[in-house]
Amino acid sequence: MEITASLVKELRERSGAGMMECKKALTENAGNIDAAMEYLRKTGLAKADKKAGRVAAEGRITLAQKGGKAVLVEVNSETDFVGKDENFVNFANAVAQIALDTGAADIEALKAAKYSDGSSTVEEARAALVGKVGENVQLRRLVRVDGSNTVAGYVHGGRIGVLVELTGGTEELARGIAMHVAAMNPPYAKPSEVPADFIAKEKEIELAKMTDKDKAKPAEILEKIISGKIAKIINEVTLTGQPYALNTDLTVEAVLKKEGADIVGFKRLAVGEGIEKVVEDYAAEVMKQAGLA
Template sequence: MAEITASLVKELRERTGAGMMECKKALTEAGGDIDAAAEALRKSGLAKADKKAGRVAAEGRVAIAQNDGKAALVEINSETDFVANDANFKTFVDSVAAAALASGAADIEALKSARTPAGNSVEEARAAIVQTLGENIQVRRLVRIETSSHIGAYVHTNGKIGVLVELAGGNDELARGLAMHVAAMNPPYNKAADVPADFIAKEKEIELAKMSEKDRAKPAEILEKIISGKMNKIVNEVTLYGQSYVLDGEKTVESALKAAGADVIRFQRMVVGEGIEKVQEDYLAEVAKAMQV
């Protein structure tokens, strides 16, 4: 029988998401065989799915399904990045995106009852994947676009960032390029007209405070030109249209759009776990303490 060390318990905890004492017990019963212990924990996972629902799930993946002027972007959360990279989890995420697209579900509650390509509901599939992987897994967000215009869709290679762009005019290649730009540059706003007045007022206040007394003493018309120049730069930095286009550094996004006779109607950028407060845990210290019980 292999020695049941704190490191072994920690590894099983991270692999399955089960509690430390459950991991210690499973390893003891499996004679230290971590694969057998993981399998035993997974077999009992469905009965404990509700208990897992209270645990923070801030990792996970996004996925996009797209067809015939329609696209759906979904975020599915897991507790650990280990599970987020599991092949079964990736398949589940893709199946939820496909269900979102096919069903026309407008929100998460509707999506839960939508049918996956396998024929079960999204909620049934979620419960099954909880049993398989032993973590709290949640279907968190859904964004849809249905349009006669072009749709740019992009999911970053790590599966953590997804973007949809609705583009009037132009072509599919430009739409996808803009989706990649939004993923990389994260503009808060589309055009200058979309920037809130209170944001502009606050930035003006900050820029004035940063200026020297000598500059602030300049004639009003000169001071206004200086501040206007600074504000134009700030607005360009926070708007899609004002930013330098990542796929062609010689152009701004606005000039690239004008050259193609195109206009961005809207865009949506989704990042895994944004807005969720992550809990930082020292698993090894926690496991070592539990081993002494």
């Protein structure tokens, strides 16, 4: 069968693969476009497998939301350049929407879900993207909020994503709180979440920092001094105790009370956090190869 330009064009539109790859796939499969699609998927998976061991610590966080349901997905690439590539961005946005629509509870469930083209899974689409962008691409993390409370999400520059859930209040307030969490990264939402061992350790540190003169004070006074210092530390590490980023005259707790709301919780993702990145020292490598190091 003759491999016409229109046939190659149709396969390109369906697969997103390059012209030469499409022509080869059609040639290998006697012009059968469905068989050529399957061929491209299989070769894409092979390419993806070869790149799977590479560190992928760049990429983006994507958000999808509808009412009280919202989801964040982290999709990683090897370089920031690919993380901004149109094909990569479109894929990341699509998988966030699929995660929301399907109710996928984790990454494995998301990988098995049907991709937006209806003819492949998310995992197959990921493998095809690897072949297209030439880098390892990974679906790393997924967090979601699924309830009847006030929910909002915020993504800063594709690098940091936050979901916030409130009882009461408005979606606008929840989004403002999400912006605060993105900027300030509080470890805990409220004082009741701060672990007892953290508080005990901080008390130990504060006591060690005190002078002998302070330590000689009556026990009840010493306890008040230590308690005051711990209260300040707890405010620093909790969302509700921090000055609100959008109005630093008030704490987040004061803003919530003013709006008749309370924090249920938040989820925050930052691209690549926890991944050990490989830092290339190109100058040292050149010196070494030149026999100068």
